[in-house]
Amino acid sequence: MANRSRRSFFDLVGLGIFLPVVAQGAKAEAYPLRPVRLLVGFPPGGPNDTLARVMGRWLSERLGQPFLIENRPGASGNIVTEAVVRAPPDGYTLLLIGPANAITASTAANLNFDFLNDIAPIAGITREALVLVVHPSVPARTVQELIGYAKANPKALNMASTGQASSPHAAGELFKMMSGIDFPIVQYSGGGPALKGLIGGDAQLMFEPLSAAIEPIRAGNLRALAVSTASRSEALPDVPTVSDAIAGYEASA
Structure with a gap:
């Protein structure tokens, strides 16, 4: 990781498909000639599993071979990732993982x-902006004001996160590192509990996926300070980017 830029690391954190590295000089041939396994690092029934199955059907219809979905949840995606790494590097075992899986696999020791x-x-499958939101009690309306408030009140802020190594967690750690401020990050058991904790005032800020943040923002339950992507969101055109205040900052879900 030391020789990778921050941006190249965060380019990994969108939901995407991977395959084992193919040895140089591998002979090109028509593909696929037999069924393809798509290993998914999520349990059955969730949104990412549903996406995998829809995508598998789409690929099967267009490429003429079955794409077989296998769920291998657990260990923050490391189980499914290792299974794909150990598979023959022939393109017939693919991996679908999300942000937390990629981050954990990139940073964990002893793998x-x-x-x-x-x-x-x-290919990247989905990429969504995160929104830096604060509880209405926080007297900051810009990223710079938030940084100033945090420096003047070092114990005033707690950040809600949707879980260890999740996109919001990584975005918060990057924000701390690049802004020069520090605050505790509280790990909730998922997006719903984290959002509830923030709206209830148990936490004061969060990087929340845009799709989940938009309604609380419109209802006045949260205040949007910035979006995490390099450009503004069409859904929140008046909200600036974090990089307007912190050059080079970029993250996504």
Whole structure:
């Protein structure tokens, strides 16, 4: 990781498909000639599993071979990632993982694989802006005001996160590092509990996916300070980017 830029690291955190690195000189041939396994790092029934199955049907219809979905949840995606790394590098075992999986696999110690070198990305599937939101009690209306408030009141802020190594967690850690401020990050058991904790005032700020943040913002339950992507969101055109205040900042879900 030391030789990778911050931006290249965060380019990994969108939901995407990967495959084992293919040895150089591998012979090109028609593809696929047999069924393809798509291993998913999520349990059945969730939104990412549903997306995998819809995508599998779409690929099957267009490429003429079944794309078989296999769910391998657990260990923050490391189980499914190692299974794909150990598979023959022939393109017939693919990996679908999300932000937390990619971050954990890139940063955890004592793994039996190297996430950045043992698998290769094929395509990003989804990428969503995060919104830096604060509880209305926080007297900041801009990123710069938030930074100033945090420096003047070092114990006033707690950040809600949707879980260890999630996109909001990573975005918050990057924000702390690049802004020079510090605050505790409270790990909730998921997006719903984290949002509830923030709206209830148990936490004061959060990087929340836009799709989940938009209604609380419109209802006045949260205040949007900035979006995490390099450009503004059409859904919140009046909200600036974090990079307007902190050059080079960029993150997504």
